[in-house]
Amino acid sequence: MASQRGSRGESLLVRYLILTAWALFCLAPVLWFLSIGLRPRTEIVTPQPIYWPTFSLDAWHMIWSDWPMAAYLRNSVLAVIGSVLIDLVLAIPAAYSLARYTYRGREDIGFYILSTRMMAPAIVAIPIFFLFRNMGLLDTVWALMLIYAAINLSVVTWIIRSYMLDIPKELEDAARTDGASDMRILWEIIIPAILPGIITAGVIGAIFAINEFLFTLLIASTSRAYTMSVALANFTGGSDGVIYNAIALVAFLAFIPVFLVVVAIQKHLSRGLTMGAVKG
Amino acid sequence: MSDSTLPASGVALATPVRVAVARKRRSKRMRTLFPYLLVAPAVLYLLMITLYPGAYAVYQSFFLVRFNSWTPIGFENYADLFADREFWAALWNTLVIGVLALALECFFALMLAYFAYRDPWVQGWRIAFLVPMLFMPSAVAFIYKLAFLDGRIISDLLMRVGLISENLAIPSSIWLSRATLILADVWQWTPFLFIIFVAALQGQDEEVEEAARLDGASWWQIFWNISLPLMRPVIAVALVLRGIDITTMFANVFIITKGGPGGATETISYFIYRLGFKSFNFGYASAASVIMLVITIVVAQLVVKRAFRSGRT
Numbered sequence: 001m002a003s004q005r006g007s008r009g010e011s012l013l014v015r016y017l018i019l020t021a022w023a024l025f026c027l028a029p030v031l032w033f034l035s036i037g038l039r040p041r042t043e044i045v046t047p048q049p050i051y052w053p054t055f056s057l058d059a060w061h062m063i064w065s066d067w068p069m070a071a072y073l074r075n076s077v078l079a080v081i082g083s084v085l086i087d088l089v090l091a092i093p094a095a096y097s098l099a100r101y102t103y104r105g106r107e108d109i110g111f112y113i114l115s116t117r118m119m120a121p122a123i124v125a126i127p128i129f130f131l132f133r134n135m136g137l138l139d140t141v142w143a144l145m146l147i148y149a150a151i152n153l154s155v156v157t158w159i160i161r162s163y164m165l166d167i168p169k170e171l172e173d174a175a176r177t178d179g180a181s182d183m184r185i186l187w188e189i190i191i192p193a194i195l196p197g198i199i200t201a202g203v204i205g206a207i208f209a210i211n212e213f214l215f216t217l218l219i220a221s222t223s224r225a226y227t228m229s230v231a232l233a234n235f236t237g238g239s240d241g242v243i244y245n246a247i248a249l250v251a252f253l254a255f256i257p258v259f260l261v262v263v264a265i266q267k268h269l270s271r272g273l274t275m276g277a278v279k280g
Numbered sequence: 281m282s283d284s285t286l287p288a289s290g291v292a293l294a295t296p297v298r299v300a301v302a303r304k305r306r307s308k309r310m311r312t313l314f315p316y317l318l319v320a321p322a323v324l325y326l327l328m329i330t331l332y333p334g335a336y337a338v339y340q341s342f343f344l345v346r347f348n349s350w351t352p353i354g355f356e357n358y359a360d361l362f363a364d365r366e367f368w369a370a371l372w373n374t375l376v377i378g379v380l381a382l383a384l385e386c387f388f389a390l391m392l393a394y395f396a397y398r399d400p401w402v403q404g405w406r407i408a409f410l411v412p413m414l415f416m417p418s419a420v421a422f423i424y425k426l427a428f429l430d431g432r433i434i435s436d437l438l439m440r441v442g443l444i445s446e447n448l449a450i451p452s453s454i455w456l457s458r459a460t461l462i463l464a465d466v467w468q469w470t471p472f473l474f475i476i477f478v479a480a481l482q483g484q485d486e487e488v489e490e491a492a493r494l495d496g497a498s499w500w501q502i503f504w505n506i507s508l509p510l511m512r513p514v515i516a517v518a519l520v521l522r523g524i525d526i527t528t529m530f531a532n533v534f535i536i537t538k539g540g541p542g543g544a545t546e547t548i549s550y551f552i553y554r555l556g557f558k559s560f561n562f563g564y565a566s567a568a569s570v571i572m573l574v575i576t577i578v579v580a581q582l583v584v585k586r587a588f589r590s591g592r593t
Contacts (some may be wrong), residue, residue: 015395015399017492018391018392018395019395019396019399019405020394022388022392022409023405023408023409025467026408026409026411026412026467026471027408027411029412029423029427029467030411030412030415032427032433033423038435044426044431045426045430045431046431047438049431049432049433049436065409066586069414087580089320089321090321090325091322093318093319093321093322094318094319094323096318097316097318097319098319099316100315101314101315101318103312103315105315106315109319109323111423111585111588112326113322113323113326114324114584114588115577115580115584116326116330117521117524118524118576118579118580118584119330119573119576120524120527120528120548120549120576121528121530121549121552122530122548122549122550122552122569122572123333123334123534123552123569123572123576124329124330124333124334124337124569125339125552125553125556125569126333126336126337126340126552126562126566126569127332127333127334127336127337127340127566129556129557130335130336131332131336132506135552137330147329149325150325150326150328150329153326154326157322174437179567180377182314189580207414210416211416211417211418211419211532213417213531213534214530214531214549214553217534218557224315228416229416229417229418230418232416232418232419232422233418233534233535240423241430242422242425242426242430242431244422244426244431245324247419247422248419248422250419251398251415251416251419251422254415254416255414255415255416255419258397258414259410259414262410263407263416266403266406266407269475270475270476270478270479271479272475273472273475273521274476274514274517274518274521275521277514277517277588278480278483278514278517278518279479279483280477
């Protein structure tokens with residue numbers, strides 16, 4: 001893997017300079033934002049920016065005492081997990097059908113599923129808002145679950161389909177001659193074989209769901225349904241303006257688990273992000 | 281299934297044979313239907329959030345909606361929309377911000393991926409570059425709002441190195457406001473393309489490169505003549521996916537600029553949101569949604585289908 005181009009030392013240097021510069025560009029704002037989360041409010045918006053603030057856990061106490069942070073967390077977790085479960089239940093059979101059977105209209109159905117990924121949330125936002133209002137689901141975690149599942153269903157289906165296409169057909173044929181039904185083959189052979197793909201699809205769906213902003217903004221209006229993503233935008237103290245240190249801490253609270261999970265599935269990431277079009 | 285192969289000999293066997301044949305026919309029909317049954321729940325679910333809202337938006341776009349009173353007004357919303365300078369401005373802003381951000385992201389991601397993909401520390405670079413992508417977009421928006429606007433960090437840093445002599449008036453400058461949105465997007469989403477490009481480059485045959493290098497080709501020639509052509513389908517898929525997300529940019533606009541100054545950063549998503557949920561002009565906003573929907577369908581048919589066909593191995 002390491003084919004060192006020793007003869008061109010200076011090009012190696014340029015390479016590392018550029019990569020390091022980008023790494024700094026990525027990480028410097030993050031570290032600075034962490035410092036925002038760990039300083040008192042008086043040192044954030046100042047006439048002269050303060051680069052060496054005093055350490056303070058004000059924000060930490062504030063997010064738990066001034067806001068129903070536990071409720072925001074609970075809503076995020078419930079909505080995300082629920083939506084991923086809905087997606088997997090719908091997507092695994094759909095992906096199996098798209099990957100393993102030949103039938104009329106298969107290509108069109110597959111493309112229709114893919115194309116829903118292209119829908120701008122704003123396009124369907126108004127009808128969805130009225131739909132949920134008529135169903136009495138506004139400001140509930142149920143509505144968030146349903147809408148996150150719908151947003152991610154295309155991605156989850158296509159990722160799982162891509163992994164299913166990789167399984168050699170002989171594996172199934174052997175089971176079929178032994179008289180196993182299609183459902184049993186799916187359950188006992190295919191699903192265990194593509195478990196990494198299913199996990200990747202679930203993780204990517206979960207990340208999109210955590211980040212979702214527009215629908216959540218429209219659906220949620222109190223702590224009954226506010227998620228972390230949208231609660232952030234409401235961390236304002238009236239005349240005090242935006243409460244940045246609380247925002248920064250909550251951002252890191254959400255970031256850490258996501259980061260750990262993504263590092264764990266690193267190898268599958270490129271494939272997941274392209275809905276299976278690129279095999280990592 | 282296996283009982284249908286019973287030999288049909290003798291009258292006494294007629295009834296079981298008929299049953300077997302019927303069962304075989306039913307199981308055959310079942311087998312044709314089976315793949316449809318598997319895919320149907322997903323498709324129905326998606327129709328609920330695409331077909332139903334699409335039809336609803338089309339219907340609503342022919343009405344003047346004032347709270348709960350709907351007055352039919354024919355094509356008036358569309359006529360107004362085409363004459364509305366804010367609508368065209370929103371389309372234009374979406375295009376300008378989207379194209380610039382996408383071009384920068386693609387350029388940086390290609391360069392970084394090409395420099396990193398055979399590096400022994402490629403895993404480390406990937407993790408470092410990934411970090412911005414894993415923050416919630418709303419949090420990223422606040423990072424940029426604070427750095428560029430409220431906290432004036434960027435102005436201060438630029439003054440310290442002597443590039444400017446007084447605070448930048450970002451909120452009142454059209455291009456600086458747009459640049460803030462573009463930079464926030466480039467910062468957060470270049471890694472998306474980077475990860476995909478690294479995977480694509482790593483998948484390429486190392487021997488071809490090595491042969492070219494032995495023939496004395498420079499890294500630029502190898503990149504331009506060998507790697508880039510091979511990557512073209514992957515680049516197409518990646519740009520399509522990123523392009524979709526950029527054109528639907530909302531959280532950054534909502535938090536950083538609110539569409540200002542003078543609507544110069546109002547994207548089409550924010551335009552629809554503002555008309556629908558700030559002005560409560562739902563019929564009008566629905567008309568804008570329908571036009572967006574038509575554009576989406578056309579783009580999906582022309583570009584996305586092709587990109588995903590060729591991207592598939």
